[in-house]
Amino acid sequence: MxxxxxxxxxxxxxxxxxxxxxxxxxxxxxxxxxxxxxxxxxxxxxxxxxxxxxxxxxxxxxxxxxxxxxxxxxxxxxxxxxxxxxxxxxxxxxxxxxxxxxxxxxxxxxxxxxxxxxxxxxxxxxxxxxxxxxxxxxxxxxxxxxxxxxxxxxxxxxxxxxxxxxxxxxxxxxxxxxxxxxxxxxxxxxxxxxxxxxxxxxxxxxxxxxxxxxxxxxxxxxxxxxxxxxxxxxxxxxxxxxxxxxxxxxxxxxxxxxxxxxxxxxxxxxxxxxxxxxxxxxxxxxxxxxxxxxxxxxxxxxxxxxxxxxxxxxxxxxxxxxxxxxxxxxxxxxxxxxxxxxxxxxxxxxxxxxxxxxxxxxxxxxxxxxxxxxxxxxxxxxxxxxxxxxxxxxxxxxxxxxxxxxxxxxxxxxxSPTVPVPGFRxxxxxxxxxxxxxxxxxxxxxxxxxxxxxxxxxxxxxxxxxxxxxxxxxxxxxxxxxxxVDADGYVYVLGRTDDVINVAGHRLSTGSIEAVVASHPAVAECAVIGIHDETKGQRPSAYVVLKSGVSIDEDTLRAELVAAVRADIGAVATFRDVTVVQALPKTRSGKILRKTMRQMADGTEVVVPSTIEDASVLDALAAVFRT
CATH class of the missing domain: 3.40.50.12780 (ANL, N-terminal domain)
Structure with missing residues (x-):
């Protein structure tokens, strides 16, 4: 600047x-x-x-x-x-x-x-x-x-x-x-x-x-x-x-x-x-x-x-x-x-x-x-x-x-949302x-x-x-x-601090992994959450919605996404879980309910916000998490 x-x-x-x-x-x-x-x-x-x-x-x-x-x-x-x-x-x-x-x-x-x-x-x-x-x-x-x-x-x-x-x-x-x-x-x-x-x-x-x-x-x-x-x-x-x-x-x-x-x-x-x-x-x-x-x-x-x-x-x-x-x-x-x-x-x-x-x-x-x-x-x-x-x-x-x-x-x-607005330090x-x-x-x-x-x-x-x-x-x-903040003073917001996961002692932002997954040409939108791993404590798991009309084998998609995350973030992410879903749970204002997804994955009590756009999406995800 x-x-x-x-x-x-x-x-x-x-x-x-x-x-x-x-x-x-x-x-x-x-x-x-x-x-x-x-x-x-x-x-x-x-x-x-x-x-x-x-x-x-x-x-x-x-x-x-x-x-x-x-x-x-x-x-x-x-x-x-x-x-x-x-x-x-x-x-x-x-x-x-x-x-x-x-x-x-x-x-x-x-x-x-x-x-x-x-x-x-x-x-x-x-x-x-x-x-x-x-x-x-x-x-x-x-x-x-x-x-x-x-x-x-x-x-x-x-x-x-x-x-x-x-x-x-x-x-x-x-x-x-x-x-x-x-x-x-x-x-x-x-x-x-x-x-x-x-x-x-x-x-x-x-x-x-x-x-x-x-x-x-x-x-x-x-x-x-x-x-x-x-x-x-x-x-x-x-x-x-x-x-x-x-x-x-x-x-x-x-x-x-x-x-x-x-x-x-x-x-x-x-x-x-x-x-x-x-x-x-x-x-x-x-x-x-x-x-x-x-x-x-x-x-x-x-x-x-x-x-x-x-x-x-x-x-x-x-x-x-x-x-x-x-x-x-x-x-x-x-x-x-x-x-x-x-x-x-x-x-x-x-x-x-x-x-x-x-x-x-x-x-x-x-x-x-x-x-x-x-x-x-x-x-x-x-x-x-x-x-x-x-x-x-x-x-x-x-x-x-x-x-x-x-x-x-x-x-x-x-x-990046660019730079701090005057008045915000x-x-x-x-x-x-x-x-x-x-x-x-x-x-x-x-x-x-x-x-x-x-x-x-x-x-x-x-x-x-x-x-x-x-x-x-x-x-x-x-x-x-x-x-x-980068060398030019541009700010990069990666996600909520509770979206940071600990993989074998390494703190990783699910937002940075999402950025890589979302860049794949077949992916319309995605959410990455941390799920329990017996060995590493947590590992990232991606849930992706494909673009309309796109046809890709799920194994092929998984391999390509794993390779992309490994190239951009590194093997430390231990990224290997990719699941294709029809839709992600959202509020009516468009925010993806990552916290609700984490609760479902962890098997804890799910608190479903009353502002959810379509509660039926959770039923489909529940079946995914059960498997």
Whole structure:
């Protein structure tokens, strides 16, 4: 990387003079009372950004664009592959709708600091409800619609909401998803006592709702629009419970001021998206990616955001990605690697791409799990556009490492999310806390304080916050990922630290083995886990899904993969187990359930996350593990 380029100047400025850097970034946000200092470090490790500043997040997402004369610009496009509906909202229209629903919430007693739980499908009302909470200074907690009643009840208990907002159901290919039953059951289980449940009745999901629940449309008819409420920059904007949580959930808390500054900065400098340009984040509003880059980030930037209902990959519509890009002139697409692998499996030659004009697309961004080299190469080849892997977490709220396309486009290295984003000081430590040399794997950590927009703590649980993230290495946040940094400063994330296995005393990353396996031309996707070995303690075992239409003898595949791993990693890996499977277990957000697979292989009690995409896949794997 250039030692004098825009990236280096920004990174050094954020590291050496964060006060000036972040106060300058804060000028892109509309404040009721602008902050005079950036960081409050008086009570470490509980750092706060922009103390003394006051603002309203909804004003920054909507009101200010309307006031600036951009009210007729399209803010939100809802594209439902399930109903065929395509609806657009201008900034003025979305502001009017959000203001009115804020009035609905206010009429039912929602005030600044109160919590509102949202359990919604991918419909415009989900975005409206989030922004309406922000308008009132209330704290929204969106629970992904895949969670069952027990998990929803735990989150309701923890957040203790004044109001719950839901819909009669969601739509997926070939089926409808009942939301009423799990919400009703969760409220029965919960000790919380919300004053009201507001339900959006969808004609496509006709389910009888409890008589005490309130109808969204009827409430909106009589509501008075609510004005925005000014809150402190350090006040909470939302609580988002981490996916896969068992027992008491961990509620990640995001503030108002740091969140607005960080996401506004990221839209311009990472995603290179500005006013009037279109960004499509193919995720769900129930996940952090949906919070940051379906809802808040694009609207802060005055851009147009696409809210897509349905699975944009797989049978029968593997061309949905290309269709949406062409229809709306998408400039930046953000998705998960698993989506690209699904497209490639159905349409390996990308024949469907030829049917659409995707020339508007400037960059494809991916995150959620490691982008394997083969998928990276395939996507780069068929699109002829930069394919940017970037790395972040629910806790960070935005990218830790990225190729900052708007600040300074940098060379892309397969397997790396490029470099630390200004504000994030990335280190790699061994178990003793000592820094490791370049190209040496270790624990990836972030030096405190974390930049604006990251978690300020866990909801009502400071002790757990410290224990979960800060106790392992003094002065650092533990990401839970392992990896290394190369001589050019590029970061390589190999996988979760619990994906490191011990083979005859040698610690090996299953992520590095997966990278080799995934590069085989016959492999669509794979997972490598450690299984028990009587002699060596553990050994790696690969489970692979073949590309559509590929025919290869399993013994031949095994021999080729064993040779490849031996060549790239060495005989120390003791790699010899390869099993072809029809599918891998995943969450609905596309993450492979490696932990669940390890539990099945070990014969321990299997904890199946309620967000699993297809539970029947586990039955097929169980038969594999039994043999």
């Amino acid at each position: 250039s030692e004098s380029g825009a990236y280096r100047r920004a990174y050094d400025a954020a590291a050496t003079d964060p006060e000036t850097f972040w106060l300058d970034a804060a000028r892109a946000v509309d404040w009721e009372s602008a902050p005079t200092r950036a960081l409050d470090s008086t009570t470490p490790p509980f750092y706060r950004w922009f103390p003394g500043g006051t603002l309203n997040t909804c004003v920054n997402a909507l009101d200010r664009h309307v006031a600036a004369g951009a009210g007729d610009r399209v803010a939100l496009i809802h594209d439902s592959a399930m109903t065929g509906a395509r609806v657009s909202f201008t900034y003025a229209e979305l502001l009017a709708t959000v203001s009115r629903f804020a009035g609905v919430l206010a009429a039912h007693g929602v005030r600044t600091g109160d919590r509102v739980v949202l359990y919604m499908p991918m419909i415009p009302e989900a975005v409206v409800a989030m922004l309406a909470c922000a308008r009132l200074g209330a704290v929204h907690s969106v629970v992904f619609g895949g969670f069952a009643a027990k998990e929803l009840a735990a989150r309701i208990d923890d957040a203790d909401p004044v109001v719950v907002v839901t819909a009669t159901g969601g739509l997926e290919p070939g089926r409808t998803v009942d939301y009423v039953t799990p919400v009703a059951a969760a409220l029965e289980m919960s000790t919380a006592t919300p004053r009201a449940v507001i339900v959006r009745t969808r004609p496509e999901v006709s389910i009888e709702t409890p008589a005490t629940w309130l109808d969204w449309d009827l409430e909106m008819e009589t509501a008075e629009p609510a004005d925005p409420v000014t809150v402190a920059a350090t006040d909470p904007l939302y609580i988002l419970y981490t996916s896969g949580t068992t027992g008491k959930p961990k509620g990640v808390v995001r503030d108002n001021g740091g969140h607005a500054v960080a996401l506004t900065w990221s839209m311009r400098n990472i995603y290179d998206v500005g006013p009037g340009q279109v960004m499509w984040t193919a995720s769900d509003v129930g996940w952090v990616v949906g919070h940051s880059y379906i809802v808040y980030g694009p609207l802060f930037a005055g851009a147009t955001t696409v809210l897509y209902e349905g699975k944009p990959v797989g049978t029968p519509d593997a061309g949905a990605f290309w269709r949406v890009i062409a229809d709306y002139g998408v400039r930046a697409l953000f998705t998960a690697p698993t989506a690209l692998r699904a497209i490639r499996k159905v349409d390996p030659d990308a024949a469907l791409l030829d049917e659409y004009d995707v020339s508007s697309l400037e960059t494809l961004f991916v995150a959620g799990e490691r982008l394997d080299p083969d998928t990276f190469a395939w996507a780069s080849r068929i699109l002829g556009k930069p394919v940017v892997d970037h790395w972040w977490q629910t806790e960070t709220g935005w990218a830790i490492c990225a190729n900052l396309r708007g600040l300074e486009a940098m060379p892309i290295k397969s397997g 990335v280190g790699v430590l061994d178990a003793s806390g000592a820094a490791v040399p370049e190209n040496t794997e270790g624990n990836i950590v972030l030096e405190l304080p974390l930049p604006p927009g990251t978690l300020t703590g866990l909801w009502n649980d400071d002790e757990r916050f410290v224990k979960s993230y800060l106790d392992a290495f003094d002065g650092h946040y533990l990401t839970g990922d392992s990896g290394y």
